[in-house]
Amino acid sequence: MAPLPARPAIDPDAGFRLRQPTAPTPAEPVRAPWLLRLREGLSRSSNQLSGSIGSIFTARKLDEETLQDFEDVLIRADLGLETALRITDRLSEGRFGRSVSGAEVRGILAQEVEKTLAPVAVPLELDLEKKPHVILVVGVNGTGKTTTIGKLAAKLTRAGLKVTLCAGDTFRAAAVEQLKIWGERTGSEVVAKAIGADAAGLAYEAYDRAIENDSDVLIIDTAGRLQNKTELMAELEKIVRVLQKREPDAPHTVLQTLDATTGQNALQQVEIFRNVAGVNGLVMTKLDGTARGGILVAIAAKHRLPVYFVGVGEGIDDLEPFRAKDFAEAIAGTTAEA
Numbered sequence: 001m002a003p004l005p006a007r008p009a010i011d012p013d014a015g016f017r018l019r020q021p022t023a024p025t026p027a028e029p030v031r032a033p034w035l036l037r038l039r040e041g042l043s044r045s046s047n048q049l050s051g052s053i054g055s056i057f058t059a060r061k062l063d064e065e066t067l068q069d070f071e072d073v074l075i076r077a078d079l080g081l082e083t084a085l086r087i088t089d090r091l092s093e094g095r096f097g098r099s100v101s102g103a104e105v106r107g108i109l110a111q112e113v114e115k116t117l118a119p120v121a122v123p124l125e126l127d128l129e130k131k132p133h134v135i136l137v138v139g140v141n142g143t144g145k146t147t148t149i150g151k152l153a154a155k156l157t158r159a160g161l162k163v164t165l166c167a168g169d170t171f172r173a174a175a176v177e178q179l180k181i182w183g184e185r186t187g188s189e190v191v192a193k194a195i196g197a198d199a200a201g202l203a204y205e206a207y208d209r210a211i212e213n214d215s216d217v218l219i220i221d222t223a224g225r226l227q228n229k230t231e232l233m234a235e236l237e238k239i240v241r242v243l244q245k246r247e248p249d250a251p252h253t254v255l256q257t258l259d260a261t262t263g264q265n266a267l268q269q270v271e272i273f274r275n276v277a278g279v280n281g282l283v284m285t286k287l288d289g290t291a292r293g294g295i296l297v298a299i300a301a302k303h304r305l306p307v308y309f310v311g312v313g314e315g316i317d318d319l320e321p322f323r324a325k326d327f328a329e330a331i332a333g334t335t336a337e338a
C-alpha cells in the first residue's frame with residue numbers, strides 16, 4: 001500500500017471529520033527462537049557428523065575398522081580424544097559384528113555428549129553477602145566480551161539487581177564506547193577513564209564506586225591482546241591483585257568468552273587465560289553463526305569449568321543459559337528430524 005499523504009490536523013470545529021485507512025504497521029522481522037538458531041549454528045558440525053556416520057555405517061558391520069573411522073570423524077569434529085574413545089567404546093558394547101543404523105549411532109553420540117556436558121551446565125551463582133559480586137570478563141579480542149557483558153547486565157538488571165560496569169579495556173576507544181552504550185541500554189553506571197589509563201587502577205575505582213552506589217554486581221571488561229601475552233598477563237594479574245586489596249575473594253567470578261567459530265584454538269585460549277587470570281567459568285558466544293560446537297565438549301572434558309551461558313546473536317536477549325541436552329542433540333542432529 002502507498003504511504004498515506006501527510007495532512008494537517010483537522011480543527012475539531014471544522015464541521016467535518018475524516019475516517020481514513022490507517023497505515024499498516026510494518027511487520028516485526030521474524031526471528032527464529034533461540035533453540036532453532038542454536039541448531040542452525042551447529043548445523044555445519046551436525047551435518048558433517050551425520051554425513052560421515054551415514055557413509056561409515058551404511059552396509060557395513062561394526063568392526064575395528066568402522067570404529068576407527070568413526071573415532072577419526074569425532075576427533076575431526078573437535079570432540080577430543082577422551083570423548084571420542086568413550087563414544088566408540090559405548091557404541092561397540094553388544095553391537096560388535098552386527099550392523100547399526102545412523103539413528104542408533106547419533107542417539108549414542110547425543111547421550112555421551114550430554115553426559116560430558118551435564119556437569120558443566122550449572123547456573124552462575126552470585127554471592128550478595130559480600131556485595132558487590134565482582135565478575136571479571138576475560139578473553140581474546142573479538143570473542144564477544146563486551147557484548148556478553150551488555151547482555152548479562154540486561155539479564156541482571158531485569159531481575160532487579162543493580163549493576164556497575166567497568167570499562168577495563170582501556171586500549172580501545174571503541175570498546176569503551178560500546179560499553180557505555182550497553183550501560184545506557186541497561187541503566188547501569190559505567191566507570192571509564194581516558195584511553196591508555198591503568199586498567200587495575202580503574203578496576204579499583206570501579207569497586208569503590210560500586211560500593212558507593214550500592215551495586216549488587218560489578219562487571220569488569222578487560223583487554224584481550226593475546227599478541228602481547230606478557231603485557232596482558234601482567235595487566236590481568238595486576239587487576240586481580242588490586243581488587244583483592246579491597247576484597248580478598250574478588251574477583252568472585254572470572255568469566256572467559258570463547259568464540260564458537262574458532263574451533264581448536266579455543267582449547268588453547270582456555271589454557272592461557274586459566275593460568276593468567278584464574279578463569280572459573282565460561283561463556284560460548286556466536287553459537288548462532290557457523291559454529292564448531294564440538295570444541296566445547298573437548299573443553300568440558302579437559303577443564304571441567306562451568307559453562308554458564310551461550311551467545312546466540314548480537315541482540316540484548318541473545319544470551320541463554322547453557323543446556324547440555326539441547327546442545328548435545330543439536331550437535332548429534334537427533335532433534336532435527338523430530
Ligand SMILES: Nc1nc2c(ncn2[C@@H]2O[C@H](COP(=O)(O)OP(=O)(O)OP(=O)(O)O)[C@@H](O)[C@H]2O)c(=O)[nH]1
Nearest residue numbers: 141142143144145146147175285286311312313314
Ligand atoms: N552472531 C553473534 N555475534 C556476536 C555474539 N556475541 C558477540 N558477537 C559479535 O562479535 C563481535 C565482537 O564482539 P565484542 O563484544 O566487541 O567482542 P570483545 O571480546 O569485547 O572484543 P574487543 O572489544 O575487541 O576486545 C561484535 O560484532 C558482536 O556483535 C553472538 O553470540 N552471536
